Amino acid sequence: MxxxxxxxxxxxxxxxxxxxxxxxxxxxxxxxxxxxxxxxxxxxxxxxxxxxxxxxxxxxNRNAQKLRQARTETIAVMLDFGSHRHGRIADPFVFELLAGVSEALSVRNQDLLLSPPGLSDAQACIDLIAGRAADGFIFLGQGGREPMLRDLSRSATPFVVWGAVNPENSYCAVGSDNRLGGRLAGDLFVTRGARRWLFVGNVEHEEIRLRHEGLRQAGDAADASIDLLLVEHMAYSAVYAGAAAWLTRHPAPDAVFAFSDTAAMAVIAAFRDAGLSAPDDYALVGYNNIPPAADFTPAITTIEQETHLAGAILVEKLMQQIEGSRAKSTMLPTRLIVRDT
Missing domain, CATH: 1.10.260.40 (lambda repressor-like DNA-binding domains)
Known part of the structure; x- marks a missing residue:
């Protein structure tokens, strides 16, 4: 008893x-x-x-446990809120990347800290590491943060970026060959006999600038004219409004290269409302090869980034830095997926 x-x-x-x-x-x-x-x-x-x-x-008590350890076993992941209207991110591609990173971190028993958009300068990031909130950063998208990333690279802060791989940058980046992606889209337009091309995207972002540059290389070789529709935000609604307004001021193009598949869907909707359909009236290529692109009507021709590899590679590169090694940038395979448009 x-x-x-x-x-x-x-x-x-x-x-x-x-x-x-x-x-x-x-x-x-x-x-x-x-x-x-x-x-x-x-x-x-x-x-x-x-x-x-x-x-x-x-x-x-994991928080108390972390205080006793040399590392926090926590990685801060920074989304590119600034590139989306009112900070609302709705592009499936971003969440595919985030899911891949989360899975790769869980394999290593690392916690994920989804950091707030308020960390807008290098010093704020340095302070977060110094305060032992995380061991390093994964930035999903360069967006307009390039100056901040360059500043952060001059510190000892471990971080890796999903975005444009530029040999001139002093930080580690993982991404597709954006310039090649643009050339592949342009080469397809040439084979389809298109002469009036439209590029949709914000070329102030390094990834998108390189895609536009690759398209222009193909266009110059084929003596095609290329217009630029500059969209400030990456949201579907912003692209739709921009494409609809552009059509009221310009002759319709016979080929469109959009910076993402979500943007391509918005272009298709805006052009459809103006009485234009792909591929009958224009060829169209998106970017990212998100799952909905294959099931959209019409199915979207796109440039594939192998996001199923991206999460594991980003985490591996960051852990190399945390453990004291130097991590090199990596360019992922980039290929054209031809569908209905």
Missing amino acids: AGKAGTTRGRSMTVNMDDIARLAEVSKPTVSRVLNGSPLVSEATRERVLQVARAHGYAV
């Missing part, structure tokens, strides 16, 4: 690692190894300790 009362009383009270060690009949360092996932503990011992911990409602 006394034993049962003691057990009940023990379960109702807060237990600590000393209690878990005594109940599991192991040392306190062994309990610590088990709770930290150390491989230096046998499976039988691990299971016994975990069973005791669960039975007594013991939970690891």
